[in-house]
Amino acid sequence: MTSINYNERIPNNVGLGENRRLQRALESWLPNYLNWWDELGPEGTQGYDVYLRTAVDVGTEGWAHFNHVKMPEYRWGIFLNEAIPDRRIGFGDHKGEPVWQEVPGEYRSTLRRLIVTQGDTEPASVEQQRVLGQTAPSLYDLRNLFQINVEEGRHLWAMVYLLHAHFGRDGREEAEMMLERHSGDPDKPRILGAFNEPTPDWLSMFMFAFFTDRDGKFQLASLAESGFDPLARTCQFMLTEEAHHMFVGESGVMRIVKRTCEVMDEIGTDDPERVRQAGAIDLQTMQKWINFHYSISVDLFGQELSTNAANYYTQGLKGRYHEGKIDDDHRLVDYSYPVLMLNGDKIVEESHPALTSVNEKLRQDYIDDCQRGMNRWNKVIEKSGHDFQFKLPHRGFNRAIGNFAEVKVSPDGRVISEAEWTKNATDWMPTESDREFVKALMKPCYEQGKIAGWIAPPTRGVHGNPFDYEYVKFN
Numbered sequence: 001m002t003s004i005n006y007n008e009r010i011p012n013n014v015g016l017g018e019n020r021r022l023q024r025a026l027e028s029w030l031p032n033y034l035n036w037w038d039e040l041g042p043e044g045t046q047g048y049d050v051y052l053r054t055a056v057d058v059g060t061e062g063w064a065h066f067n068h069v070k071m072p073e074y075r076w077g078i079f080l081n082e083a084i085p086d087r088r089i090g091f092g093d094h095k096g097e098p099v100w101q102e103v104p105g106e107y108r109s110t111l112r113r114l115i116v117t118q119g120d121t122e123p124a125s126v127e128q129q130r131v132l133g134q135t136a137p138s139l140y141d142l143r144n145l146f147q148i149n150v151e152e153g154r155h156l157w158a159m160v161y162l163l164h165a166h167f168g169r170d171g172r173e174e175a176e177m178m179l180e181r182h183s184g185d186p187d188k189p190r191i192l193g194a195f196n197e198p199t200p201d202w203l204s205m206f207m208f209a210f211f212t213d214r215d216g217k218f219q220l221a222s223l224a225e226s227g228f229d230p231l232a233r234t235c236q237f238m239l240t241e242e243a244h245h246m247f248v249g250e251s252g253v254m255r256i257v258k259r260t261c262e263v264m265d266e267i268g269t270d271d272p273e274r275v276r277q278a279g280a281i282d283l284q285t286m287q288k289w290i291n292f293h294y295s296i297s298v299d300l301f302g303q304e305l306s307t308n309a310a311n312y313y314t315q316g317l318k319g320r321y322h323e324g325k326i327d328d329d330h331r332l333v334d335y336s337y338p339v340l341m342l343n344g345d346k347i348v349e350e351s352h353p354a355l356t357s358v359n360e361k362l363r364q365d366y367i368d369d370c371q372r373g374m375n376r377w378n379k380v381i382e383k384s385g386h387d388f389q390f391k392l393p394h395r396g397f398n399r400a401i402g403n404f405a406e407v408k409v410s411p412d413g414r415v416i417s418e419a420e421w422t423k424n425a426t427d428w429m430p431t432e433s434d435r436e437f438v439k440a441l442m443k444p445c446y447e448q449g450k451i452a453g454w455i456a457p458p459t460r461g462v463h464g465n466p467f468d469y470e471y472v473k474f475n
C-alpha cells in the first residue's frame with residue numbers, strides 16, 4: 001500500500017505532518033470515511049465537477065478558494081481558529097483559569113459525549129440530503145447543496161480529529177461509530193431525533209438549512225466558549241462555514257416566497273388551490289413545513305431544566321451563546337431565568353435557577369434568531385401586497401422532548417385535547433398529500449441559466465459569478 005502524504009492530502013493547520021501517531025490514526029479512518037461518502041453521500045455524483053469552496057486557511061481574508069472539484073476528491077481539511085494568547089476560561093467554576101490544551105481527566109467522558117453528539121449530526125445531514133441532487137431547481141442550487149454536503153463532511157473530520165488527537169482508543173472507537181450509525185436506521189439511528197427525519201424535497205432542504213442548521217450554529221457557538229481550547233477553536237472555525245448553510249436556507253425559502261407572490265399576482269388570486277394549479281407552493285403549505293421543521297429543531301435544545309446542562313456550564317465545558325457579551329457573574333450562582341412550564345393544562349412562566357435553565361436560554365436565543373429570519377420572509381409578502389404572515393408556532397407545539405412532550409399544544413400555545421389535535425393536525429402539519437404535491441414539483445432543472453417554476457432565481461451567484469454560470473459539470 002502506498003503511504004499517502006497527509007500533509008498534502010489533508011490541508012491542515014494542526015501540524016499533522018509532525019505527529020506520526022495522529023497521522024496514522026487518521027490514515028486508518030480515511031478509507032472508511034471515503035467508503036461512507038461513496039455509499040451514503042450525494043447519490044450518483046462521483047463524476048460531477050462542482051464549483052466548490054475549499055477551506056485552505058483560517059484568516060479572515062482568503063480563508064477559502066473556489067474551483068471546480070470532483071466531490072470524492074474534495075480536500076477535507078482540519079482547521080482550528082488561531083489560538084488566542086493567554087485565553088482564559090470565561091464561565092463556571094474555572095472562570096479566570098487558563099484554558100486547557102489537554103482534556104482534564106475528570107471531564108474526559110463528558111467532553112467526549114459532547115463532541116460525539118455534535119459530530120454525529122454532521123454526517124447525518126449528508127445522509128438525509130443524499131437524494132436531493134436528482135431534483136435541484138437549478139445548477140446554482142445543486143452546487144449549494146453539494147457545498148453544504150462537503151462542509152458537513154469536513155465538520156465530521158473536525159470532530160474526528162479531536163477524538164483522535166485527545167481521546168486515545170475510546171476516541172478512535174467513537175470515530176468509527178460515527179460512520180456506523182445512519183440517519184433513519186431503525187437499528188443504529190443517529191443520536192438526535194431531527195437527524196433521523198428524511199429531507200425528501202427542496203422545500204424541506206431549505207427549511208432544514210434554516211431551522212436545523214441554525215440549531216448547529218447555537219450549539220457550536222456555545223461549544224466555541226469551551227474551556228477545552230482545541231474544541232473552542234474548532235467550533236469557531238466551523239461557524240464560519242455554517243453561516244453559508246443558513247444563508248442557503250433563508251434565501252432559499254425567501255426565493256420560494258417571492259415566486260409564490262409573483263404567481264399570485266399573475267393569476268390574480270391568493271387561493272391556495274389555484275396557486276398550486278399554477279405550479280407554485282402556496283404560503284399555507286410553507287407554513288406547515290415551518291411548523292414541522294421548527295418544532296423538531298426546538299427539541300434539539302433538550303430539557304427545559306437540565307442538571308447535565310448545568311454541569312457542562314459549571315465545569316467550563318459548554319457556555320452560553322455569546323457568553324462574553326452577557327452582563328452577569330458568568331457563574332450563575334444567584335441568578336434566575338424565566339422558563340415556560342406545564343402546570344396541569346396551563347402553560348405558565350416560572351422562575352428557575354439560571355444554571356439549570358441554560359438549555360432554555362439557548363433555545364430562546366435560537367427562537368429570536370429564527371424570528372428575525374422569518375420577519376424577512378414576511379417583508380417579501382408584505383411588500384408584494386399580499387395579506388399573509390408566517391408565524392413561528394408556540395415552543396410547546398409538536399414536542400417530543402421536554403415537559404411539553406407529554407401534552408398536545410396548538411400553534412398559538414394552548415394545551416389542547418388529543419381530539420382537538422387530531423381534528424386540526426392536517427391544517428398544522430404536512431400531510432401525505434401535501435408531501436405528494438411538493439414532491440411532484442421536484443423536477444431537476446439543469447440547463448445553465450434556467451430555473452424551476454416554483455422558485456425565483458437568486459439575486460446574485462456564487463463568488464462573483466452570474467446565476468447562469470456552469471456551477472456543476474456532469475461528466
Ligand SMILES: [Fe+2]
Pocket residue numbers: 122151152155216242
Ligand atoms: Fe455542520
Ligand SMILES: [Fe+2]
Pocket residue numbers: 152213216242245
Ligand atoms: Fe451546517
